[in-house]
Amino acid sequence: MSESTSKPVLSIQDLVVEFKTEAGLIRALDGVSFEVQEGEALGIVGESGCGKSTLARMAAGILPESSGQRFFRGEDYGSLLSRPFDALRIQMVFQDPLSSINPRLRVVDIVGEAPVVHGLISRSEKREYVQSILEEVGLPPDALDRYPHQFSGGQRQRVGIARALAVQPDLLICDEAVAALDVSVQAQIVNLLMDIRAKQNLSMIFISHDLSVVRHLCDEVAVMYLGRVVEHAETAALFKEPMHPYTHTLLEGMPRISLHPREFMPIRGEIPSPLNPPGGCHFHPRCAFATDECGTLKPELREMDPVRLVRCHNAESIRSTVA
Numbered sequence: 001m002s003e004s005t006s007k008p009v010l011s012i013q014d015l016v017v018e019f020k021t022e023a024g025l026i027r028a029l030d031g032v033s034f035e036v037q038e039g040e041a042l043g044i045v046g047e048s049g050c051g052k053s054t055l056a057r058m059a060a061g062i063l064p065e066s067s068g069q070r071f072f073r074g075e076d077y078g079s080l081l082s083r084p085f086d087a088l089r090i091q092m093v094f095q096d097p098l099s100s101i102n103p104r105l106r107v108v109d110i111v112g113e114a115p116v117v118h119g120l121i122s123r124s125e126k127r128e129y130v131q132s133i134l135e136e137v138g139l140p141p142d143a144l145d146r147y148p149h150q151f152s153g154g155q156r157q158r159v160g161i162a163r164a165l166a167v168q169p170d171l172l173i174c175d176e177a178v179a180a181l182d183v184s185v186q187a188q189i190v191n192l193l194m195d196i197r198a199k200q201n202l203s204m205i206f207i208s209h210d211l212s213v214v215r216h217l218c219d220e221v222a223v224m225y226l227g228r229v230v231e232h233a234e235t236a237a238l239f240k241e242p243m244h245p246y247t248h249t250l251l252e253g254m255p256r257i258s259l260h261p262r263e264f265m266p267i268r269g270e271i272p273s274p275l276n277p278p279g280g281c282h283f284h285p286r287c288a289f290a291t292d293e294c295g296t297l298k299p300e301l302r303e304m305d306p307v308r309l310v311r312c313h314n315a316e317s318i319r320s321t322v323a
């Protein structure tokens with residue numbers, strides 16, 4: 001979607017990820033492509049099981065691809081991952097900070113150890129360095145010597161963010177980073193991420209099932225359904241005029257959005273098993289606009305206007321129906 005003369009921070013091209021399970025082969029990502037530019041925030045949304053967390057791990061270099069390509073600042077992940085571990089300057093913030101934080105370490109070590117190992121600071125500079133990052137994420141100075149269990153959920157997420165920022169990443173991937181928090185705490189963490197992004201011109205990918213969170217944070221949004229991006233648009237355009245029927249059903253769940261409820265039927269049925277996804281357009285069994293070809297022919301992601309890509313055979317007729 002985004003076009004820029006400089007190299008994107010992240011470029012994902014036609015990425016496929018397949019997992020062998022006892023029950024069969026799961027294609028978790030099916031030809032996903034996008035770019036994230038310097039300082040840009042991309043939201044990735046969809047129901048659980050749509051592949052968005054797999055995508056987050058792929059982008060972070062944690063999982064290998066089955067096919068397709070990944071580039072960080074124009075360099076292939078293959079060569080980056082074979083070099084020292086700070087070559088890929090990407091960090092993740094997870095939903096549950098405790099799952100990625102050693103509960104027996106104090107914050108000074110949780111946040112400060114990686115930058116020492118990466119050679120960003122000397123061991124003697126560690127306390128002062130961590131202190132400055134804690135200040136940046138809104139934690140009090142005495143947090144330095146506390147353990148994870150001594151913090152509230154929101155404060156623990158701030159520790160998780162501090163740990164990610166400490167190694168000075170170029171791209172921060174937040175995977176459901178506020179999903180486990182109370183609504184008021186969610187807002188504080190979202191505001192914190194917005195501040196950090198503005199101050200550091202940090203690129204971000206924000207994975208969420210919650211569109212309202214993504215709406216505040218992101219320049220562009222990619223909507224995923226069963227391993228495929230079905231709509232990718234500038235945030236304002238997506239919320240003003242959702243074009244893919246699945247995007248529309250997701251937005252209908254949000255408060256204060258004026259849509260066209262009579263033209264669009266409510267979403268039907270459950271999300272199908274990724275072990276046996278429907279042929280053609282994966283969404284066709286649930287789509288009120290499905291035509292014969294939808295059940296057999298896979299729609300491609302195509303440009304509908306300068307700010308939007310849509311994967312739907314009938315996007316033009318749907319657009320004129322609801323206009």
Ligand code: SF4
Nearest residue numbers: 281284287294312313
């Ligand atoms: Fe619905 Fe067909 Fe478009 Fe898929 S391709 S979203 S089934 S109209």
